[in-house]
Amino acid sequence: MNPVIELDARRLLCPMPVIRLQDCVEKQASGVKVRITCTDPGTMSDIPAWCRINGHRVLATEQLDHEYIFLVQKDPDGN
Amino acid sequence: MTRKAVALISGGLDSLLAAKLIQQQGIEVEGINFFTGFCVEGHTHAIRKHERNRVKRNNALWVAEQLGIKLHIIDIVDEYKDVVINPKHGYGANLNPCLDCKIFMLHKAQEWLKQHDFDFIITGEVIGQRPKSQRKKLMPVVAEESGADDLLLRPLCARSLPETLPEREGWVDREKLKDFSGRSRKPQMALAAEFGFEDYAQPAGGCCFLTDQSYSVKLQDLWDNRGKRDYELDDIMLLKVGRHIRPSKAFKLIIAREEGENQFLSGYKRQFQTISTVSHAGPLALIEGEPLDPQQLELACAITARYSKGRDADSVEMRFSDREQGSRRIHVKPLPAAQINPDWVIV
């Protein structure tokens, strides 16, 4: 099992969390999972949108107090 | 062979239409969007609580989704500084270096195109839409200075401009491109209706905070008081938030105007000395500048107290916190509104 890559995007405002995720995901192989923790509520719309556009999958979304956590899998179909 | 175009996607209607026109000609399109730190997208919405109920979406991502294309968001914060600080072609009405900005972005797009083996670049520019940077005679300057030359196609006004490589090579049919010009938005709106696009963003003025007068005044104040024209990402983010009050050259207060800003500013407590109100509900203020002497600190507290619910009280208890160094309480009489010198307020 590959470990999940953790990304801390707390305090960053959109689109910076998306850029962090993008730059991380780019370097990974298909199927790799990344968990990103954000505080900007805008990520609730931006991260799923970015994933839809680029063929990645949001496996889980969680909101804890002021934190928004997304578990993303890179391009599971390997497109 | 399918040709590939990279589209500069700002998030506005024009870049959406331009990309759609090219897609319709069988060209494969991907988008790029540049993050300069001054972008209007997202930030203010994320910060200000009363704007949180509005639809929060990143318009560039939305545009890409409408088109069904990939979008690459590129962080150009560091490199962009030189554009803002030393624009060769000068500024627009405020500190917006639009012409240099366009040249820079197209230059970056052209680099991207080479790295990714794309064939040409498209933008949503329309002749004469913006006062300076979209004048017809400047369009060749932008194409040439950016190095994009005739790899740059502007589908919304291409028919009024000289032929470019994609047209000459027959990759796109010039006849199917547009000849829009001027400030009217009607042709774009008609085309949007034709394509069935609704709910698109209609940015007023420019695409970034540098076209905003009040923002530019704050940036100029920052440069003047630091004695140098430079900035970090945090500086330009903070210029988007709060009331900025400079009672002396030595320091400036950034005072939250509402809860969302309070929360945003509290994220800076480890970097700045701060003042908050203890005895009443009130804003958080960041102190930017040199360490304050006792008199300056008292004034800073009295100003901050003025914006608290205790503004009419005889004495308000404030907390001064010095990053990791701990905090102490200070009692002040809030400064009456009439004693806040209008010259202190940076707008």
Ligand code: SF4
């Ligand atoms: S408004 Fe801002 S982002 Fe748009 S061209 Fe001008 S400087 Fe560049």
